[in-house]
Amino acid sequence: MTDAPIRLHGLGKRFGPVTVLRDINLDIHPGEVLGILGENGAGKSTLLKLISGVYQPSVGQIEIDGRRYDRLDPIRARQLGIAMIPQEFNLVPTLSVYENVYLGQELRRKGWLNHKQMREETARVLASLDCDLDPRAPIAALSVAEKQMVEVARVLVNDARVVILDEPTTVLTDREVEVLFKVVRALQKRGVAVLFISHKLKEVKNLCQRLLILRDGSPVELCDTANLDEEAMARKMVGRELSQVYPDKGQPQTEVALSVAGLSVAGQIDDVSFDLRRGEILGLSGLVGSGRTEIAEAIMGLRQRSAGAIHMNGKACDIRSPSDAHQQGLAYLSEDRQGRGLVMNFNLIENMTLLSLQRYVTGLISHRRERERAEHYQQAFNIRAASLKSPVGQLSGGNQQKVYLAKLLDIEPSILMLDEPTRGIDVGTKREIYRLIRQLADEGRAVLVISSELEEIIGLCDRVLVVREGRIAAELSDAQINEEDIMLYAAGARERTPAGVHS
Structure with a gap:
């Protein structure tokens, strides 16, 4: 050399x-x-x-x-x-x-x-x-x-x-x-x-x-x-032996937390319908550009729906903006954490309480209560930072993602949609986030996970919807959640089938 x-x-x-x-x-x-x-x-x-x-x-x-x-x-x-x-x-x-x-x-x-x-x-x-x-x-x-x-x-x-x-x-x-x-x-x-x-x-x-x-x-x-x-x-x-990366899968409840029927966005998604149950981690898989993110953004009110209905906890919801969704107990973690998720020059506390600031206001903002809550998340999520007053932009990608999750959880949502939740994160931090997601589901929350990593979809999710060209191409569960089946449906080599049935 x-x-x-x-x-x-x-x-x-x-x-x-x-x-x-x-x-x-x-x-x-x-x-x-x-x-x-x-x-x-x-x-x-x-x-x-x-x-x-x-x-x-x-x-x-x-x-x-x-x-x-x-x-x-x-x-x-x-x-x-x-x-x-x-x-x-x-x-x-x-x-x-x-x-x-x-x-x-x-x-x-x-x-x-x-x-x-x-x-x-x-x-x-x-x-x-x-x-x-x-x-x-x-x-x-x-x-x-x-x-x-x-x-x-x-x-x-x-x-x-x-x-x-x-x-x-x-x-x-x-x-x-x-x-x-x-x-x-x-x-x-x-x-x-x-x-x-x-x-x-x-x-x-x-x-x-x-x-x-x-x-x-x-x-x-x-x-x-x-x-x-x-x-x-x-x-x-x-610096240590790695235990199992993915936690054991759970037992979803029968109660439907989120029901989507005939959801369409002109030129992007068409006639998307599915149910998400409490205690369930539901995966959205598919090739880049298939419409996975567009589905989540339409549910959150970030994209204008041309058709479709959304029900939460059995009640019809008219969600036209993220603030509407937050009030209904629905939170969304964007794949673009820097552009849409966090304010890089804000510190950890300011980012964590950005969506939930109203709960800390009693005439004036209670900075003591804000700090106590941020300390709770820092300890619970093992967030590494020099100080809670450090700008989020100084943190590593994995620690930024943990701050982003804390920000969403502070509005106490019952339903979470997580788009590429472990993008750019090392294997040790991925394991921590997987366990957090499973814990949220075990507590009775409903979780929708969008991911480009098939291993993540297969290892984490209880059920998987495969998206192709803006439509649901297949619903897979149990042994059907494997790389071959997901890719065949995602690429259009296998036609749509009812849940639990192979073509």
């Missing part, structure tokens, strides 16, 4: 009195894919933000081409060939695709912005990603997966020597993941180093040549990927 142009010497980071990263010594070699593993809060994203100049190190130095730097900023890091694709999107929704791709690195001709060339170059890069997005399309109109492709395109218009990918595949379809991996391998051939964070250990095993494993902010091991299987990776990440 050739000499490393980038070396990290004793790199560390503190936030106030809390040390979140320490003693990182690492050589980054051209043309390698280096995986960085660890539980949420282990320091992975902090390390990548130090390398890309988003954070400045509290101790240590970054050496680039023989020159040592005590600190970098994002502009200087980019000039030195370091590019980062963040876990949470960093796009301007009011600008177009090509304007976002070239934001801060605009092309000019005779002093004027060269919009034509930027559009053409953006189209070329997107085509190389097998993506047919219109460069003129506004970011606000794009899906989560399409926004991710724009983030990738932003990096590819530069001649980067180190590309940092922080959970890049969590919002991509299988086909889009394959395309991204082809891009990564093409970068390797050009001598570009790729730093890759993913909680999908199979991806890490298939893509990365070396691994840096972090635990509690410290390096545990730096080794060749070939020397570890996926189980060994997980054990080293969590």
Whole structure:
């Protein structure tokens, strides 16, 4: 392997009195894919933000081409060939695709912005990603997966020597993941180093040549990927033997908590009907774009229904907005926790009580009661944060998700709809959230889970609805909840059947 142009010497980071990263010594070699593993809060994203100049190190130095730097900023890091694709999107929704791709690195001709060339170059890069997005399309109109492709395109218009990918595949379809991996391998051939964070250990095993494993902010091991299987990776990440990931399935009650009949949204979902019982975890599975999220958003009043009726606890409900849904005891966790779920510059307390603030008002807001409730959630959910007054944006993805769940539970809902509840979360934190979801069901709440991960649907859910092209393609239970059956219905290779019956 050739000499490393980038070396990290004793790199560390503190936030106030809390040390979140320490003693990182690492050589980054051209043309390698280096995986960085660890539980949420282990320091992975902090390390990548130090390398890309988003954070400045509290101790240590970054050496680039023989020159040592005590600190970098994002502009200087980019000039030195370091590019980062963040876990949470960093796009301007009011600008177009090509304007976002070239934001801060605009092309000019005779002093004027060269919009034509930027559009053409953006189209070329997107085509190389097998993506047919219109460069003129506004970011606000794009899906989560399409926004991710724009983030990738932003990096590819530069001649980067180190590309940092922080959970890049969590919002991509299988086909889009394959395309991204082809891009990564093409970068390797050009001598570009790729730093890759993913909680999908199979991806890490298939893509990365070396691994840096972090635990509690410290390096545990730096080794060749070939020397570890996926189980060994997980054990080293969590520092303990992993017990069963999924809790035992429960016994749903007969009482129907939520009944949906003939639900339709013009051009998106058509004639969707199902019942959700108390104590049940009902899964919504299907390919990306099948209409799973649209169903939940129509129930919540986030999309205008063209037809259909919703009953909760046997009573008809006219839900036209999320506030209507909350008053009826219905809560929804969005797949986009940063854009729709949490306020990143608010602290933990402010986020947790945002929907339920009225209950803490007795003339004035009782900040003592707010804090006591937040302390309860922090302890119950094992939320790792320097302080309850810390901005949520400083937390790891898994801890942010726990804050989001606490925010919903503080309105005391009887029905929860959870869209991609463990996206971008490590295996240890996933297990905690699965047990929390099962506990909520065991307490008699009704839970709807939308997930792109078949293993999650199969391991967690008592019953599964497969969605295809905006309709319910099948209802599966017991032994029918398996990968083959779900995929056959999702892909249209098997036609719809009544519950409990194979075609």
